[in-house]
Amino acid sequence: MPGTARSLTRITRSDRDFDRLRRGWNQRFQANPFEVVLPTDTREVSLALQDARDRGLPVRIRSGGHSVDGFSAADDAVVIDLRSLDGIDIDPDAKYAEVGAGARIHAVYESLAAHGRVIPGGVSHTVGMGGFITGGGLGTLARWLGAMAHNVAEFDIVDARGDIRRVTPQREPDLYWACLGAGGGNFGVITKFVLRLTPMPTAVWFRLSWPWNHFEAVYDAWQRWAPSADPRLTPFLAMWPTTTANRIDVGGLFPGTEEELAGLLAPLFDLGPAPAEREVTVTTFTAAMSALLQKIADDSFDSSTRAVTASPFFAEPLSHDVFGALRESHVGPPGNSFVWCLPGGGQLTAAADRGTESFAHGRAHHLMLIRSDWSDPRDDEACTSWAGSLYRHVSHRATGAYLNWTNTDIEARPQLFYGDNFPRLVETKHRYDPDGVFDFDNGIPASVSLRQAQRLALPDTMVAELRSRGRLVE
Structure with a gap:
């Protein structure tokens, strides 16, 4: 049935390719998910997410699988694997490129090189753009061009309800801000980025x-x-x-x-x-x-x-x-x-x-x-x-x-990961994902209890800001 969850490509534990597809890059952390779903576009990402929610299954998002601590998979979860969302489309003036979250970084470099353009990325060839950008994305041109997060003009995201949003600094400034530096698996499934390009033929x-x-x-x-x-x-x-x-x-x-x-x-x-x-x-x-x-x-x-x-x-x-x-x-x-x-x-x-x-x-x-x-x-x-x-x-x-x-x-x-931004990130998480659909170890919570604040050793100023934002559970 086209347009429904039945049309999704699912790899389950009984399938021959399951063992290969369940594995991330770091062999120290190898989960046994319920299934791996391979969407081909943003609409199918939305279907996959809504289907997992309907079945009461936890969700993990994987763009390249390079999460060092293995956060892009989990036992008995649905892994939404974005490897097929790997399109790279450069505009006629070569000022912007629309890049899928599953595109591998060296493939992006090679496409841009044909136009004498660069982005400030890193070294590893197989890293997926989704996780790399949303974690900041530092590389060998960072002092000249900033981090990768600083070179995103806009992006498409599937939110916790399965709605598709085009996020820009003007349209949704809080979500734009949160996802570019702290967005990996926390606020939604980013499927596509529009990146600013810089000339550098040699x-x-x-x-x-x-x-x-x-x-x-x-x-x-x-x-x-x-x-x-x-x-x-x-x-x-x-x-x-x-x-x-x-x-x-x-x-x-x-x-x-x-x-x-x-x-x-x-x-x-x-x-x-x-x-x-x-x-x-x-x-x-x-x-x-x-x-x-x-x-x-x-x-x-x-x-x-x-x-x-x-x-x-x-x-x-x-x-x-x-x-x-x-x-x-x-x-x-x-x-x-x-x-x-x-x-x-x-x-x-x-x-x-x-x-x-x-x-x-x-x-x-x-x-x-x-x-x-x-x-x-x-x-x-x-x-x-x-x-x-x-x-x-x-x-x-x-x-x-x-x-x-x-x-x-x-x-x-x-x-230490989020600096003084943590209270605002928690507030943004509550606004866009109050039920914790995107939840994983060390992810951003939708609220923080006093006991959690003590366990996390949050400074008093941060606890006070969480309280003032209404995100501290007394």
Whole structure:
């Protein structure tokens, strides 16, 4: 029956493809859902959601399945898998692209490259656009163009009742604000984004490298320079362990000329030692992202692996008392373990000042991305302990955590993911999803009890704001 739930493609536990389709990217978290539904358009997403509600079944939303903690699936739930909503439609002037939530990020890059356009995305090829954008979406162009959340003009969403909404900053400013930075699975099923595009037919890729024994001097020089560098630069810092490259790198993409780049890098060299290696190449954004992925790991990094992450934001440069822990953590760590850092400033700060999106970390000084991935379950304890130990050594300096690189075993306080926006997000959740249709561990609730506030260690100011917004249950 066309137009009804019977027309949906459902993969159940008795189907041959079920085991493959139930699996997310992180093999540590593998749920056994009731079924996986594969809608082909926004209307079918609405049908799938209403059908699950009618049957009293919980719902999870999956765009690419890269939720590090496995939040895009659950036992006995209906997983609405958006992989077929992968369209990429670029307007004739190449100013905007309409992109499906299930589109994979590298496919988007390749489509935009044909028009000499870019978006400020990340490295991994198979990440789905839906979760990446709604968690903020940081990448190698973030100081120049902001996060991905800052580049969304409008989007389509299926709300908790199954209604389809076209959301813009003018039409529904609260929902627009909430979904762009805190929207992954919390307020509805986003099926399509309209993204603003930026011309960048070519760019200069650079990588500077120092031997590991220069770690402290290079990190200190980088953190004093990068967040206030020219906003066209988003120079990452990569710490490669002694078991692999045994070095520390600074690299990135610059949308200008080699001559301009040389002048902009000079202040870094004034602050620290000269690099042992320099690589400067005129290239494209897509080619640079592919090359960078190859430097990180093999194909398993991007497709299916066991992984753990942590992601502290810092409001100021790190003091030397934490450098020892960082240095020691890279001496013979387990698995494929490494740390990246991204600087703040530039358009990230400008977007925070505008306040039209809920991404809470635009004023951060820098972000540290801690990661380990491996294949053997017997290495679980060693690798997760490595990430947790390193995080604990720096967490007393942290002011937030990145929603796209979660580790809720060691950090589950919502105020670190959502900052001071949490009370307003709870109020927005109550307005659009009062019954908690989109409910999962560590999701945004529609109200908070005093006992929950105590368990979550919410600060008194946040509790007071929840009360003033009518979302604190006494």
